[in-house]
Amino acid sequence: MRRIGGLALLLALAACRSGGGVEDAPDVPAPQPGVDVQRIEAVLSFDPETMTLVGRATLTIAHPDTVGRVWLGLSGAMEVGTVEVGRQPVAAEREGAALAVPVSGVTSVVTLAYRGVPDVGVYREETPSGLVVWTDGWPTRAAGWLPAVHHPSDPLVLDLTLEVPRRWDVVASGTPAGETVENDSRRARFVTSESAPTYTLAWAVADFAFTDQSGSVSIRHVTLAQDSASVAFLSRTPALLDTLAAFLGPLPYGRFATVEVPLVYAGMENAAAPFFQTELYDAPAALEEVVIHEAVHQWWGNDVTPADWRDLWLAEGPATYLTAETVRRLDGLEAFRQSLVQMALLDRRSAARRLVPARLADPEDALTATPYQKGGAVLHLLRLTLGDEVFFRALRQTLRTYDDRPLSTAAFQSELEEVSGRDLDAFFQRWVYGTGVPTLRTRWDRATGTLSWEIESGWGLERVGAELLVRQSGATDQYVPLDDGVASLPGDENPEVFPVGWLAEVR
Ligand SMILES: [Zn+2]
Structure with missing residues (x-):
């Protein structure tokens, strides 16, 4: 996730969610040792006008034979109908966003039917391009529409079919696996080819504009109609994906889509189809930077999960x-x-x-x-x-x-x-486990134009090639080796000193 777009705004990363009005994440059950939701096949019928969702999810769950029941997270706003284990109806217990399903043996196929108007994780906004509905799963908000173990330690493969009135377009995490239009409805299926944590499983419904781009993998840019010209800002997407693949290995999920929605933060690394906030579509440099950030997450966070x-x-x-x-x-x-x-x-x-x-x-x-x-x-x-x-x-x-x-x-x-x-x-x-940062003591001798410095020892910063940026008004920025300890500067002004990618308190 990137909370705010643009390098210049990185300092503000720790700020609160900017959009406001975001409800608390559901208090879902903790993961149980040995319980692994491996795959979910979900069919959701959704009406963007009424926000009504009718869902049926089939979960393949591995678990210890001693577990007795598995705990899943699903918002209490979803009314649960039949619950079956291996096609046999069972009595599930519910408490808030927790749902306990009795199981035996070491693998269970659990099917749940549910319906309701999601109270969390599914958002709607009127835009100049019409109504947009999208989901945001961070950190446990996917429990608003998907029964699962909502914890990064339990990534899963999602086979999702969304059924909406035919005038709407649909995008989702994963690879498109067929779309049909019949009578008044559109059914679109998406499958994540590899597992992903539930906070990266997402979908969106709107009147979208689609632009395909050729590259080593299938690339699709999905924008609101008002911003379709901004696709030009994404022209380097094939190059940046190839660059990442060159040093990280093949792109997980084998497909990459960018999706514009009115997110409250800059970007969300949804599996194979990250979402980006509308404001970025008139800020080309910030948009590309956030696209790279969410692309890296396909390897770090989604394929390999914390x-x-x-x-x-x-x-x-x-x-x-x-x-x-x-x-x-x-x-x-x-x-x-x-x-x-x-x-x-x-x-x-x-x-x-x-x-x-x-x-x-x-x-x-x-x-x-x-x-x-x-x-x-x-x-x-x-x-x-x-x-x-x-x-x-x-x-x-x-x-x-x-x-x-x-x-x-x-x-x-x-x-x-x-x-x-x-x-x-x-x-x-x-x-990693410690606190604090080393002190970098600097001394500026205006008479000789000499800046000298000393880094606190014991932090492993000596003789590794760390650099300092020395900035003096009116002069060109200088990058100098930290190990030098001294630099001659051309001007009279007090210089400013910045560590280049490492942490220190500069004094
Ligand atoms: Zn991130």
């Missing part, structure tokens, strides 16, 4: 950092350095906070600048520490090993250690 909400940095750190890396490969070193400087500019509290929170009462509390910008900065320092070849090999190995599986921070550390042959415990204790 094991827990506390591990969110394993999705947002790569999304932030590898956006900068993609910019480097597309636009060169200067653009990369500027992205890194912006990434490392964050408020003191967010910089100092543990990257993996010790406790997290509510997953929405995880959405601070910390997993994004500190996560990105820690990855940059890992890259500097391990070297490019080892760092990117470790990323690829992690993606292969944890394909369709949850990745914990401890497991990520193990992958990095295995590939590099190094003990990274001290690094992780300091930067």
Whole structure:
């Protein structure tokens, strides 16, 4: 997810949701050890005018034979009709957004019929292009329309058929798998070719404009009619997907669509079809940056999922950092350095906070600048520490090993250690599980035009090739090695000093 578009606005990442009026996420049951919802086939009939949803979902669930019942999350606003396990009706228990289904053996096929007007996770807005209805699953809001285990540790394959009145267009996560129009209704089917966490499963209904683009994978841009000309801003999508595939491996889900909806934040990494907020469609640079961010999530967050909400940095750190890396490969070193400087500019509290929170009462509390910008900065320092070849090999190995599986921070550390042959415990204790940032002391001697500095030792920043940006009004920006400790500057003005992609408190 990207909350706000544009590098210049990164500082404001920690701000509250800008749209307001967003209801609390449903209090869904916690995941049960060993319970794995593997696949859901859902058929939803939906009327955008009345917001009425009639659903039937068939879940294939693996579970320990001792579990007795599985707990699913589905908003209490959905009235549940018959519940069957292996085609036998069963009595399910409900309490709020929790639904307990009795099961036996080690695999169950659970079918639920439900209907109602969703009270969460499904949104509607009148736009100049007409009514738009879209879903947003973060973090547990997909429970508004889909019964499942709504936790990143339980990604699943969704085979979704949406039935709407024929005048509406439909887009959804996954790959289009056929669309039929019969009488007054349109039925469109989408299948995620690999599993994805439920917060990335989404659909939207509107009168859309579709633009296909050729590339190594199937690419489709879906906009509101008012913004169809803005598709021109997305012309580099094939190039940026190829760039990412070159260092991360093939694009998961094998298809990429961009979908414009009136989101309250910049972008949401819905599987194979991320959603982008309307405001970005007149801000080309910001739109492309958010597209790259959500594209990175197809690998980091969707295909490899965080094991827990506390591990969110394993999705947002790569999304932030590898956006900068993609910019480097597309636009060169200067653009990369500027992205890194912006990434490392964050408020003191967010910089100092543990990257993996010790406790997290509510997953929405995880959405601070910390997993994004500190996560990105820690990855940059890992890259500097391990070297490019080892760092990117470790990323690829992690993606292969944890394909369709949850990745914990401890497991990520193990992958990095295995590939590099190094003990990274001290690094992780300091930067991931620890608090604070090192101090960078600077001294400006106007008489000699000399800037000198010293970085606090013990943070692993020496002799790794870290850089400083030195900015003096009227002079060209200078990038200098942190290890130099001193630089001669041309002007008289007090210089400003910025770490290039790493964290420090500059004094
Ligand atoms: Zn993100």
